[in-house]
Amino acid sequence: NEVTPAPSVADAYANEPKRPGIFRVVSEKPFNAETPPSLLAEKFFTPNDLFFVRNHLPTPAVHSEHYRLIIQGEGIKTLSLSLHDLRTKFPRSTIRATLQCSGNRRLEMAASKPIKGLEWTQGAIGNAEWTGVRLRDVLLYAGYDVATAGDKVAHVQFEGLDADATGTRYGASIPVAKALSENGDVLLAYEMNGVQLPRDHGYPLRVVVPGVTGARSVKWVGKIILSGEESQSHWQQKDYKVFPPQIDWHNVDWSAAPAIQESNVQSAICEPRDGAVIHAESLVDGRLTVRGYAFSGGGRGIQRVDVSPDGGKTWHAASLTRAASPTADRTWDWTLWEAQLPVQDATAEVVVRAVDYACNNQPSDMKSIWNLRGVMNNAWHRVNITVA
Amino acid sequence: NEVTPAPSVADAYANEPKRPGIFRVVSEKPFNAETPPSLLAEKFFTPNDLFFVRNHLPTPAVHSEHYRLIIQGEGIKTLSLSLHDLRTKFPRSTIRATLQCSGNRRLEMAASKPIKGLEWTQGAIGNAEWTGVRLRDVLLYAGYDVATAGDKVAHVQFEGLDADATGTRYGASIPVAKALSENGDVLLAYEMNGVQLPRDHGYPLRVVVPGVTGARSVKWVGKIILSGEESQSHWQQKDYKVFPPQIDWHNVDWSAAPAIQESNVQSAICEPRDGAVIHAESLVDGRLTVRGYAFSGGGRGIQRVDVSPDGGKTWHAASLTRAASPTADRTWDWTLWEAQLPVQDATAEVVVRAVDYACNNQPSDMKSIWNLRGVMNNAWHRVNITVA
Numbered sequence: 001n002e003v004t005p006a007p008s009v010a011d012a013y014a015n016e017p018k019r020p021g022i023f024r025v026v027s028e029k030p031f032n033a034e035t036p037p038s039l040l041a042e043k044f045f046t047p048n049d050l051f052f053v054r055n056h057l058p059t060p061a062v063h064s065e066h067y068r069l070i071i072q073g074e075g076i077k078t079l080s081l082s083l084h085d086l087r088t089k090f091p092r093s094t095i096r097a098t099l100q101c102s103g104n105r106r107l108e109m110a111a112s113k114p115i116k117g118l119e120w121t122q123g124a125i126g127n128a129e130w131t132g133v134r135l136r137d138v139l140l141y142a143g144y145d146v147a148t149a150g151d152k153v154a155h156v157q158f159e160g161l162d163a164d165a166t167g168t169r170y171g172a173s174i175p176v177a178k179a180l181s182e183n184g185d186v187l188l189a190y191e192m193n194g195v196q197l198p199r200d201h202g203y204p205l206r207v208v209v210p211g212v213t214g215a216r217s218v219k220w221v222g223k224i225i226l227s228g229e230e231s232q233s234h235w236q237q238k239d240y241k242v243f244p245p246q247i248d249w250h251n252v253d254w255s256a257a258p259a260i261q262e263s264n265v266q267s268a269i270c271e272p273r274d275g276a277v278i279h280a281e282s283l284v285d286g287r288l289t290v291r292g293y294a295f296s297g298g299g300r301g302i303q304r305v306d307v308s309p310d311g312g313k314t315w316h317a318a319s320l321t322r323a324a325s326p327t328a329d330r331t332w333d334w335t336l337w338e339a340q341l342p343v344q345d346a347t348a349e350v351v352v353r354a355v356d357y358a359c360n361n362q363p364s365d366m367k368s369i370w371n372l373r374g375v376m377n378n379a380w381h382r383v384n385i386t387v388a
Numbered sequence: 389n390e391v392t393p394a395p396s397v398a399d400a401y402a403n404e405p406k407r408p409g410i411f412r413v414v415s416e417k418p419f420n421a422e423t424p425p426s427l428l429a430e431k432f433f434t435p436n437d438l439f440f441v442r443n444h445l446p447t448p449a450v451h452s453e454h455y456r457l458i459i460q461g462e463g464i465k466t467l468s469l470s471l472h473d474l475r476t477k478f479p480r481s482t483i484r485a486t487l488q489c490s491g492n493r494r495l496e497m498a499a500s501k502p503i504k505g506l507e508w509t510q511g512a513i514g515n516a517e518w519t520g521v522r523l524r525d526v527l528l529y530a531g532y533d534v535a536t537a538g539d540k541v542a543h544v545q546f547e548g549l550d551a552d553a554t555g556t557r558y559g560a561s562i563p564v565a566k567a568l569s570e571n572g573d574v575l576l577a578y579e580m581n582g583v584q585l586p587r588d589h590g591y592p593l594r595v596v597v598p599g600v601t602g603a604r605s606v607k608w609v610g611k612i613i614l615s616g617e618e619s620q621s622h623w624q625q626k627d628y629k630v631f632p633p634q635i636d637w638h639n640v641d642w643s644a645a646p647a648i649q650e651s652n653v654q655s656a657i658c659e660p661r662d663g664a665v666i667h668a669e670s671l672v673d674g675r676l677t678v679r680g681y682a683f684s685g686g687g688r689g690i691q692r693v694d695v696s697p698d699g700g701k702t703w704h705a706a707s708l709t710r711a712a713s714p715t716a717d718r719t720w721d722w723t724l725w726e727a728q729l730p731v732q733d734a735t736a737e738v739v740v741r742a743v744d745y746a747c748n749n750q751p752s753d754m755k756s757i758w759n760l761r762g763v764m765n766n767a768w769h770r771v772n773i774t775v776a
């Protein structure tokens with residue numbers, strides 16, 4: 001694959017795309033930015049130019065006419081597919097899926113004990129309609145046969161075209177069962193919300209692994225490798241893993257925890273923001289409108305969102321844009337929720353918690369899930385406001 | 389189907405099987421009994437005669453030679469299959485799966501606020517090897533075709549041969565996607581741990597829906613119905629559902645919550661028992677051996693079990709009999725765990741919490757998950773002991 005080289009190593013970030021000024025930028029090089037939370041709760045599909053960007057390396061500028069996706073590894077023949085091949089040899093397929101960074105809400109977790117990592121608030125998540133081809137179809141086209149490949153292949157590795165100064169590329173993997181399942185819905189996407197995939201989201205082709213933490217949905221994917229092993233990349237082996245609170249950098253054994261795959265049950269308040277001063281006359285019948293999102297991994301829909309206006313003493317049912325169905329096993333997208341909460345005092349702690357299809361709950365307590373990488377924070381989300 | 393009728397309505401329970409005396413009986417009619425927790429943690433496969441029994445109605449005595457399984461409903465031809473048909477027309481298949489009653493650990497939840505329901509401690513769970521035929525194979529044999537039946541069929545209903553005095557039978561349903569998925573592993577079982585299914589566990593045939601709450605694994609199954617609707621039984625519509633703590637019997641709208649399907653992440657201490665007096669000289673190097681189980685629904689394996697000897701102030705990693713693999717998406721069975729905990733004081737509160745493959749955590753707080761039916765209790769499990 002041809003990628004426009006940066007003029008020099010010092011200037012690896014000289015060729016980044018233009019970004020809108022409305023983002024909350026958490027790191028410039030590599031570029032990482034989140035949607036302002038108040039805008040997140042406004043639209044079920046997050047607009048492309050507001051969708052959070054999580055780049056690990058300089059953004060590659062891929063020449064689409066020379067682009068080739070290489071498929072190789074155990075149990076299949078090696079393929080080299082152009083974008084034209086992908087568009088013409090396979091059925092076009094669309095899924096709705098929420099992607100969430102493993103580090104979403106790290107800033108709150110860092111408040112209880114410092115953490116190294118990008119300081120995301122609750123905006124490192126977004127929901128979109130993705131169009132492309134099914135990874136399953138491509139693997140079957142490459143000759144994958146469960147009966148013969150079954151013993152040798154356990155993981156599907158993805159390699160990005162983004163690389164550091166030494167040429168090391170971003171990489172991740174997912175279990176082959178997820179990639180091959182008819183219900184897994186793993187996509188190689190070339191469109192996002194009906195238009196060509198933007199550069200910051202993986203142009204010309206990215207993986208979308210619905211229900212799984214964002215780090216496995218590799219952008220600018222250049223190579224797919226079937227293997228008995230997981231990706232050996234830093235990000236699969238020594239980064240996106242959860243350890244207990246008593247483990248810190250001085251005593252961590254990275255091999256002792258599995259790589260994060262499916263997301264846990266999550267919710268957050270997007271409006272009002274923490275620290276907001278609400279004018280008493282803006283309340284309707286003494287009630288404050290509160291809005292946010294809720295999401296769970298593995299296709300488990302959200303069955304319920306509870307919101308409290310008083311730090312958890314009393315709870316109210318939120319109304320959901322997307323009610324859980326009894327067959328909620330492929331619910332890859334989030335629900336937005338809204339509640340009108342009675343607010344009596346001059347200050348209020350608004351709290352949200354969600355319950356997913358499998359009756360999993362968010363932990364009330366941040367301390368019990370603190371981990372050295374600050375990932376998978378799904379404690380009850382709390383926002384403090386003043387009524388004046 | 390022929391079932392030996394009870395001599396009279398008053399005597400509906402005259403023909404119950406003999407049960408071992410070692411059970412902790414929670415109700416005689418219908419018979420409900422749990423494994424003593426200390427015995428649960430001893431064996432990875434729970435012995436049949438110790439496996440918890442959860443009967444909703446009198447235990448039917450089915451004549452196996454006249455037994456027929458009826459398959460009917462949308463998108464298929466009606467079938468009537470004998471046990472011989474099932475054994476000879478379909479491949480024999482074995483799965484390992486934990487079954488857990490939705491009401492497991494209700495007694496603890498009732499302590500925070502009274503609940504109507506059977507008072508289970510932590511023994512309404514067991515793990516077994518089940519052998520039979522795949523429900524998927526039987527539905528395909530009946531002519532089920534995703535392409536044509538897809539729009540009309542959403543649920544697979546199961547009807548038991550157990551009935552009340554009015555003839556109303558036990559019933560439940562699961563989403564058709566679970567029943568048909570190659571990875572769903574739903575079984576029609578005729579053997580349990582290598583021997584003929586015992587009467588209390590559904591002889592001659594029961595459903596085993598791995599990863600899903602026990603109430604859907606219908607015993608003495610007589611009829612399977614493909615439908616656009618869930619089972620309309622009491623147990624699907626007005627029983628096994630989770631409501632928030634602020635909803636009680638006077639304000640419950642049963643249609644407002646989905647029927648429970650997948651289990652949440654769970655763990656419990658089996659040894660020592662709550663209230664145990666430990667002889668100081670039985671400690672080895674001042675350490676107490678603690679044992680128990682951990683389990684999660686949907687095939688999500690357990691990645692970690694933490695145990696605390698001091699009410700949650702400090703935590704220790706337990707060793708697991710079944711470590712989570714990176715491809716833990718079809719882990720239908722539990723893990724047993726063990727830890728040696730330092731115990732310094734005359735009293736100790738031992739606490740356990742588990743984390744599943746999807747990074748879901750158990751709630752620390754019982755109050756936040758209290759619900760009127762007392763189901764899906766997966767708060768951190770606590771056991772108080774005295775060292776003398």
Ligand SMILES: [Mo]
Nearest residue numbers: 101102103215
């Ligand atoms: Mo991430």
Ligand SMILES: [Mo]
Nearest residue numbers: 489490491603
């Ligand atoms: Mo149950």
